[in-house]
Amino acid sequence: MKKYEGNIINIFDNTIFFGEITVFEGRIFNIVKIKNEMPDVPYFLPGFVDAHVHIESSMLTPSQFGKMAVVHGTVGTVSDPHEIANVLGVKGVEYMINNGETIPFKFCFGAPSCVPATEFETAGATISVGEIEVLMANPKIGYLAEMMNFPGVIYENVDVIAKLEIAQKYHKPIDGHAPGLTGEDAINYFNKGISTDHECFTLNEGKEKLDLGVKILIREGSAAKNFEELISLAHDHSTQMMFCSDDKHPDDLVAGHINLLVKRAIESGIEIFKVLRMASLNPVRHYNLDIGLLREGESADFIEINNLKDFNVISTYINGELVASKGKSLIKDVKGEIVNSFNAKPIGIESLKLDLPADAELVNVIKVNDGQLVTEGLKFNLSETPISAFTKNDILKLVVYNRYSEASPAIAYIQGFGIKEGAIASSVAHDSHNIIAVGNDDESIKDAINLVIREKGGIAAVSESKMGVLPLPIAGLISNKDGYEVANDYTQIDQFAKTKLGSTLKSPFMSLSFMALLVIPSLKLSDKGLFDGNKFAFTPIFE
Numbered sequence: 001m002k003k004y005e006g007n008i009i010n011i012f013d014n015t016i017f018f019g020e021i022t023v024f025e026g027r028i029f030n031i032v033k034i035k036n037e038m039p040d041v042p043y044f045l046p047g048f049v050d051a052h053v054h055i056e057s058s059m060l061t062p063s064q065f066g067k068m069a070v071v072h073g074t075v076g077t078v079s080d081p082h083e084i085a086n087v088l089g090v091k092g093v094e095y096m097i098n099n100g101e102t103i104p105f106k107f108c109f110g111a112p113s114c115v116p117a118t119e120f121e122t123a124g125a126t127i128s129v130g131e132i133e134v135l136m137a138n139p140k141i142g143y144l145a146e147m148m149n150f151p152g153v154i155y156e157n158v159d160v161i162a163k164l165e166i167a168q169k170y171h172k173p174i175d176g177h178a179p180g181l182t183g184e185d186a187i188n189y190f191n192k193g194i195s196t197d198h199e200c201f202t203l204n205e206g207k208e209k210l211d212l213g214v215k216i217l218i219r220e221g222s223a224a225k226n227f228e229e230l231i232s233l234a235h236d237h238s239t240q241m242m243f244c245s246d247d248k249h250p251d252d253l254v255a256g257h258i259n260l261l262v263k264r265a266i267e268s269g270i271e272i273f274k275v276l277r278m279a280s281l282n283p284v285r286h287y288n289l290d291i292g293l294l295r296e297g298e299s300a301d302f303i304e305i306n307n308l309k310d311f312n313v314i315s316t317y318i319n320g321e322l323v324a325s326k327g328k329s330l331i332k333d334v335k336g337e338i339v340n341s342f343n344a345k346p347i348g349i350e351s352l353k354l355d356l357p358a359d360a361e362l363v364n365v366i367k368v369n370d371g372q373l374v375t376e377g378l379k380f381n382l383s384e385t386p387i388s389a390f391t392k393n394d395i396l397k398l399v400v401y402n403r404y405s406e407a408s409p410a411i412a413y414i415q416g417f418g419i420k421e422g423a424i425a426s427s428v429a430h431d432s433h434n435i436i437a438v439g440n441d442d443e444s445i446k447d448a449i450n451l452v453i454r455e456k457g458g459i460a461a462v463s464e465s466k467m468g469v470l471p472l473p474i475a476g477l478i479s480n481k482d483g484y485e486v487a488n489d490y491t492q493i494d495q496f497a498k499t500k501l502g503s504t505l506k507s508p509f510m511s512l513s514f515m516a517l518l519v520i521p522s523l524k525l526s527d528k529g530l531f532d533g534n535k536f537a538f539t540p541i542f543e
Contacts, residue, residue: 001022001023001024001029002022002023002024002320003020003021003022003023004020004021004023004044004304005018005019005020005021005034006018006019006041006042006043006044006304007019007037007038007041007042007043007044008021008031008033008043008044008045008294009043009044009045009046009276009294010294011045011046011273011276011277011280011281011293011294012281012293012295014273016037016043017033017034017035017036017037018033018034018035018036018037018038018041019031019032019033019034020032020034021044021294021302023300023317023320024320025320026299026300026319026320026321027292027297027298027299027300027319027320028292028294028295028296028297028298028299028300029296030296031294031295031296042304042305042306042307042314043304043305043306043307043308044294044302044303044304045276045280045294045302045303045305046276046280046281046291046292046293046294046301046302046303047073047074047075047076047280047291047301047302047303047316047317047318048072048073048074048075048243048257048258048259048262048279048280048303049074049075049076049077049078049242049258049279049280049283049284049289049291050069050074050076050077050078050243050244050245050257050258051078051196051198051217051242051243051244051282051283051286051287052078052080052146052175052196052198052217052219052242052244052245052246053077053078053079053080053244053245053246053247053248054079054080054081054082054083054246054247055077055079055081055096056081056083056084056096056428056475056477056478057083057221057222057246057247057248057249057428057477057510057513058247058248058249058250058253058483059249059250059428059470059472059477059478059479059486059490060250060253060478060479060483060486061099061334061336061474061478061479061480062079062096062099062100062103062105062107063099063100063102063103063105063331063333063334063336064333064334064336064482064483064486065077065253065483066100066103066105066107066331067103067105067329067331067333067483068250068253068254068329068483068484068487069105069253069257070105070316070318070323070324070329070331071313071316071324071327071328071329072256072257072258072259072260072313073257073258073259073303073305073313073316073324074257074258074259074316075105075106075291075301075302075303075316075318076105076106076107076108076289076291076301077105077106077107077108078108078110078142078143078244078283078287078289079096079100079107079108079109079110080109080110080112080145080146080175081093081096081109081110081112081145082112082114082115082117082145082146082431083428083430083431083433083475083477084096084475084477084478085112085115085125085127086112086115086116086117086123086124086125086431086432086433087123087124087125087340087341087433087475087476087477088124088125088339088341088475089115089124089125089126089127089131090125090127090131090134090135091125091339092125092339092475093109093111093112093135093141095337095339095475096109097109097140099334099336099337102334103331103332103334104318104319104321104323104331105318105323105331106289106290106291106301106318108142108143108287108289109140109141109142110141110142110143110144110145110146110175111127111132111135111136111141111143111144111145111167112127112145113132113144113145113146113147113148113149113160113163113174114146114147114148114149114431114519115127116431116432117148117149117430117431117432117517117518117519118149118431118518118519118526120518120526120528120531120538121431121432121434121516121518121526121527121528122402122404122405122407122432122434122526122527122528123404123431123432123433124341124403124404124432124433125341129159129162129163129166132144132162132163132166133166136166136167136169136170136172137170141172142172142173142287142288142289143167143172143173143174143175143287144163144164144166144167144172144173144174144175145175146175146176146177146198147160147163147164147174147175147176147177147194148177148431148519149519150177150178150181150185150189150519151536153188153189153192153194154185154188154189161192164192164193164194167193168193173195173196173286173287173288174193174194174195174196175194175195175196175198176189176190176194176195176196176197176198176199176214177197177198177199177519178190178194178197178199178209179199179200179201179373179374179519179520179521180199180201180205180374180521182205182208182209186208186209186212187212190209190212190213190214194214195214195215195286196214196215196216196217196286197209197214197215197216197217198216198217198219198244198246199219199373199520200216200226200230201224201226201229201372201374202229203229203230203232203233206229206230206233207233210233210237210240210241213240214240215240215241215242215282215286216230216233216237216240216241216242217241217242217243217244218230218231218234218241218242218243218244218261218278219244219245219246220243220244220245220260220261221244221245221246221247221248221252221510222245222247222248222249222252222507222510223247223371223372223373223507223510223511223513223514224246224247224371224372224373225371225372227261227264231264231265231268231270232268234265234270234274234275234278235269235270235271235274238270238271238274238275238277238278238282239277239282240282241278241282242278242279242282242283242286243258243261243262243265243278243279245257245258247510247513249490249494249507249509249510250483250486250487250490251487251490251491251494253483253487254484254487258279259311259313261279262275262276262279262311263310263311265278266308266311272308280293281293299318299319299320300317300318300319300320301317301318301319302317303315303316303317304316314326333482335480336474336478336479336480337474337480338473338474338480339474339475340456340457340473340474340475340476341403341404341475341476342403342427342453342456342457342476343403343404343405343406344401344402344403344404344435344453345406345453346450346453346454347401347409347446347449347450347453348446349442349443349446351408351409352397352399352409352411352442352445352446353442354397354411354541356382356387356542357542360382360542360543361381361382361383361543362379362380362381362382362542362543363379363380363382363387363413363541363542363543364377364378364379364412364413364523364530364539364540364541364542364543365377365378365379365380365395365412365413365414365415365523366378366398366412366413366414366415366515366523366524366525366530367414367415367416367523368414368415368416368417368505368511368515369416370416370504370505370506370511371506373514373517373520374520374521374522375515375520375521375522375523375524376522376523377522377523377532378415379543380393380395382542390413391440393415394415394416394417394418395413395414395415396413396414396415396417396419396438396439396440397411397412397413397414397438397439397442397445398411398412398413398414398436398437398438398515398525399411399435399436399437399438399445399449400429400434400435400436400516400525400526400527401434401435401436401437401449401527402434402435402527403427403433403434403435403453403476404434407527409527410525410526410527410528410529410530411541412523412525412530412541413541414438414515414525416504416505417438417503417504417505417508417511417512418502418503418504418505419438419439419440419497419501419502419503419508420440420501420502421440421441421444421463421464421500421501421502422439422440422441422444422448422461422462422463422464422500422501423437423438423439423440423441423444423445423447423448423461423462423501424437424438424439424448424459424460424461424462424497424501424503424508424509424512425437425438425439425445425448425449425451425452425459425460425461425462426452426458426459426460426509426512426513427452427457427458427459427472427476427477428459428472428476428477428509428513429512429513429515429516430513430514430516430517431516431517431518431519432516432526432527433475433476433477434516434526434527435449435452435453436512436513436515436516436525437449437512438512438515439462440501444462444463444464447462447467448460448461448462448467451467451469452469454469455469455471455472455473456473456476457471457472457473457474457475457476457477458470458471458472458476459472459490459493459509460493461493461496461497461500461501463496463500463501466496466500468492468493468496469493470486470489470490470493490509493509494507494508494509497509518531518533519533520533521533521534522534523539
């Protein structure tokens with residue numbers, strides 16, 4: 001039996017008092033109030049939950065992710081293993097569950113609903129309706145993960161509707177994915193039992209979906225950042241809102257997690273109890289998580305912070321076990337087993353040539369928006385901006401190369417990366433995770449792609465005088481090394497892409513990874529060609 005004294009925050013009755021917490025056999029035995037809140041005394045409160053995250057995007061195994069997250073007061077995640085499922089299918093989902101169970105951290109994994117995400121790309125695996133049934137029957141699967149095929153929902157695709165009905169049969173929540181979807185389409189989509197959306201990127205969109213009863217997740221990841229746009233909605237709608245990261249690179253995880261959003265929300269003027277419920281109570285209740293909320297009889301999952309202004313996490317407890325203290329994780333290292341699906345052969349420079357049709361007048365160019373998954377589709381007049389002037393206008397080649405079977409690469413043009421020399425490449429390319437590269441010249445693009453192929457997965461950067469690669473041997477997505485070591489390696493290659501190659505993006509590799517994400521408008525590139533996400537159809541490069 002262990003006892004802890006300090007200011008105790010009760011998020012159910014909006015009170016703070018000085019008291020004593022008694023923990024016995026991993027649960028809260030009792031909580032006793034001694035006196036009113038005391039100044040200059042640490043605070044105890046429920047631990048934080050990331051309400052939607054693809055752990056694979058951190059390039060870490062679940063065990064390494066959890067090891068780092070507890071330092072920031074996170075005790076659990078709602079985790080969609082969609083990325084590794086697109087590479088390895090159900091085997092990838094099982095890998096994430098098994099690895100997560102090796103540490104004292106509370107993962108809730110979902111059944112990926114869209115593998116492959118679309119029929120317009122080549123993935124490494126398929127998860128059928130029958131496999132969804134098996135997954136949803138598994139008590140270790142907590143929900144049906146984000147239904148990205150919103151056209152399939154709206155127009156009632158047989159397989160899509162079957163997956164939604166299976167989730168409802170097992171009384172498990174269904175996550176949404178509906179960027180920019182409003183009006184009748186949104187009503188039709190959410191009327192099918194889908195209950196959340198983490199893709200809102202405007203205030204009006206968020207408000208409209210809240211009015212429909214949808215739970216809105218405020219996302220602040222390494223690439224997509226919607227906190228500033230949406231946080232004001234929490235004044236009146238906090239009971240329907242949660243925090244999530246969606247995709248978080250390892251260097252950002254070193255800096256912080258949901259704790260940073262809690263602090264920012266309070267600084268933005270949102271009442272503290274509303275914020276804390278968004279960070280803990282709301283996801284626990286919505287997903288029926290086995291996470292305690294600092295109440296008698298519940299699991300002893302709580303954190304200790306220094307004060308209500310700085311919100312620095314002193315200690316984190318899960319099932320009564322101290323798992324982080326004073327900025328250090330106490331979770332043991334677990335080596336990640338290597339599983340993969342990588343069959344790409346080295347590419348030659350001749351494959352990267354793109355012939356200009358004699359009658360071409362216009363070229364369709366993807367425009368990347370820093371900090372957003374949504375891109376724009378630009379049209380350049382070739383008489384005004386000839387191909388010879390593309391690099392001067394920051395119009396670079398974007399290449400997607402099939403990693404699963406032999407095929408020619410798909411090539412398009414993109415603006416906004418700011419790369420002045422060299423190229424970057426990655427086998428992290430949502431959703432199918434083929435190899436994606438962008439660069440200033442064909443030779444550098446070839447070299448960057450071949451570095452990734454050599455390692456059977458990774459992120460690479462190439463300049464005229466230097467090249468580097470961060471290997472990702474687990475499914476071409478994840479490192480098998482210590483999380484802090486991966487974060488350091490990633491920081492170095494990220495800085496190389498910015499300082500040496502000249503990229504102006506805040507997170508060039510994360511942004512690159514989303515340029516093949518067809519389910520997010522507007523223009524994207526799959527291994528099969530240039531894709532218009534608004535029309536949900538391929539579109540020509542030249543017109």
